[in-house]
Amino acid sequence: MTAVLEVEALHAGYGPVPVLRDVAFTVPAGTVAAVLGANGAGKTTLLRTLSGLLRPTGGRIRYAGEDLRGVRVEHLVRRGLAHVPEGRGVVTELTVAENLRLGGLWRRDRADARRARDEVYEIFPALARRRDHLGHQLSGGERQMLALGRALIARPRLLLLDEPSLGLAPTVAAQIMALLRRLRDEQGLTVLLVEQNVRTALSVADQGIVMSLGRVVTAAPAARLRDDDRLRHAYLGF
Known part of the structure; x- marks a missing residue:
C-alpha cells in the first residue's frame, strides 16, 4: 500500500x-x-x-x-x-456559510467548491439549518462540525485532526x-x-x-x- x-x-x-x-x-x-x-x-x-x-x-x-x-x-x-487544530478554529464573527466559503477561497474550480459546500451541508444537517448563524452562536459540537466541514471543502487527500471529540457530548463525538x-x-x-x-x-x-x-x-x-x-x-x- x-x-x-x-x-x-x-x-x-x-x-x-x-x-x-x-x-x-x-x-x-x-x-x-x-x-x-x-x-x-x-x-x-x-x-x-x-x-x-x-x-x-x-x-x-x-x-x-x-x-x-x-x-x-x-x-x-x-x-x-488539511489541518483542523484543537479548539475548532472557527471564525466566530462570520456566519456558518461564510466560514465554509473560506475553505474554498483558493480553489480554481468554483463549481466543485460549491458542490463540496453542498456535500458538507448533507453530511452535517445541523450546519445547513444554521448556515446564517454566526460562529459564536454555535454549540461546541456544531463548531467542530464547521471546522471539519471547512477542511473537507478543500478536498484534502490527508487530514490532520487534533482532538476532535474534546468537550463534545458522546453522541456528537461518535458522529x-x-x-x-x-x-x-x-x-x-x-x-x-x-x-x-x-x-x-x-x-x-x-x-x-x-x-x-x-x-x-x-x-x-x-x-x-x-x-x-x-x-x-x-x-x-x-
Whole structure:
C-alpha cells in the first residue's frame, strides 16, 4: 500500500526547548492512523510540524512522495493537506456559510467548491439549518462540525485532526468518528488523528502511533494495541 505520509527522524520544538525527538512512522493511503499518548507526549506539536506551522529542526517529512521542507502552509493546502487544530478554529464573527466559503477561497474550480459546500451541508444537517448563524452562536459540537466541514471543502487527500471529540457530548463525538470511517471507506481519505479518548480512537483507526515524551514508543495495527495489556496500561491509561 502506498504511503501518503512518511516521517523520518523528525525533531522539532519551541526555541531551545526540544519536543519531538527522532520521530518516525508512515501512514498508508486510505487509512486512519491515531496518535496516542499522555498530555505532553508531543502529539499536537507533531501535527503543527507536519502542517508547516512549526519548522522542524531535523529529519524529513514526505507527503505523497514530496519533501515538505521549505513548503509554505498555503501551498500544502493546495496540495491536499488539511489541518483542523484543537479548539475548532472557527471564525466566530462570520456566519456558518461564510466560514465554509473560506475553505474554498483558493480553489480554481468554483463549481466543485460549491458542490463540496453542498456535500458538507448533507453530511452535517445541523450546519445547513444554521448556515446564517454566526460562529459564536454555535454549540461546541456544531463548531467542530464547521471546522471539519471547512477542511473537507478543500478536498484534502490527508487530514490532520487534533482532538476532535474534546468537550463534545458522546453522541456528537461518535458522529464525528463515524464520519471519518465513512470518508476513509467511500472517498479514500487518509487521516492522522490525535485523540485523547483512546478507546474511541482505536475503534476507528487502522493503526496506532503511541508517543511518550516526544518519541514514538510503538506503531502497530489498532487491534494489536487494543489487545496488548502491557502497552495499554503503561502508555494509554486503560
